[in-house]
Amino acid sequence: SQQGEEDPQALSIQEGENATMNCSYKTSINNLQWYRQNSGRGLVHLILIRSNEREKHSGRLRVTLDTSKKSSSLLITASRAADTASYFCATVFNNNDMRFGAGTRLTVKP
Amino acid sequence: DGGITQSPKYLFRKEGQNVTLSCEQNLNHDAMYWYRQDPGQGLRLIYYSQIVNDFQKGDIAEGYSVSREKKESFPLTVTSAQKNPTAFYLCASSILAGQFDYGYTFGSGTRLTVV
Numbered sequence: 001s002q003q004g005e006e007d008p009q010a011l012s013i014q015e016g017e018n019a020t021m022n023c024s025y026k027t028s029i030n031n032l033q034w035y036r037q038n039s040g041r042g043l044v045h046l047i048l049i050r051s052n053e054r055e056k057h058s059g060r061l062r063v064t065l066d067t068s069k070k071s072s073s074l075l076i077t078a079s080r081a082a083d084t085a086s087y088f089c090a091t092v093f094n095n096n097d098m099r100f101g102a103g104t105r106l107t108v109k110p
Numbered sequence: 111d112g113g114i115t116q117s118p119k120y121l122f123r124k125e126g127q128n129v130t131l132s133c134e135q136n137l138n139h140d141a142m143y144w145y146r147q148d149p150g151q152g153l154r155l156i157y158y159s160q161i162v163n164d165f166q167k168g169d170i171a172e173g174y175s176v177s178r179e180k181k182e183s184f185p186l187t188v189t190s191a192q193k194n195p196t197a198f199y200l201c202a203s204s205i206l207a208g209q210f211d212y213g214y215t216f217g218s219g220t221r222l223t224v225v
Contacts, residue, residue, distance in 0.1 A: 035213075042218045
């Protein structure tokens with residue numbers, strides 16, 4: 001399968017802690033994107049990192065990409081209860097095919 | 111405000127019925143997509159369209175049909191040939207066909223249940 005795979009499947013932390021989610025993929029990519037989905041809602045685009053980039057920041061989000069290991073991580077710092085959601089990585093391949101993983105379910109306890 | 115509107119939010123289908131899910135966008139995006147999401151799983155691509163009057167099958171197109179008569183609209187019909195249609199359906203759009211340097215914009219979804 002070309003799609004990315006998130007790890008862990010579920011993560012539960014206390015408010016104020018950092019949350020780290022990982023995404024691994026198998027073939028070369030054009031870019032990798034992270035999305036957030038609140039329960040029963042659509043996905044919201046969070047951040048995009050290109051294959052020639054190693055790290056990007058957006059507010060409390062930090063994304064890294066290691067193309068040699070074919071993996072990416074999403075770090076949410078100082079988590080809040082409102083960060084509770086599912087987080088998906090989407091890998092974009094050179095033929096412009098985009099695939100979503102099964103997601104990480106994050107629960108932030110107040 | 112620009113965005114994607116999916117309707118209805120909830121839809122119930124009887125066995126043997128065709129139902130149509132609506133997706134409308136006012137973002138002037140070229141490309142539109144339909145995904146299916148089953149509980150605890152990721153998104154699977156059903157159909158996508160890069161320009162008006164043209165569309166391509168995704169990974170799970172069997173039992174579904176689409177049309178793209180207008181740039182703003184990309185309705186999905188779930189036919190009676192789709193044997194397990196109960197799922198959450200998401201519509202998305204992107205700025206330019208084939209340009210994946212931009213993220214997708216998603217609608218809020220339609221939950222379809224077979225009764």
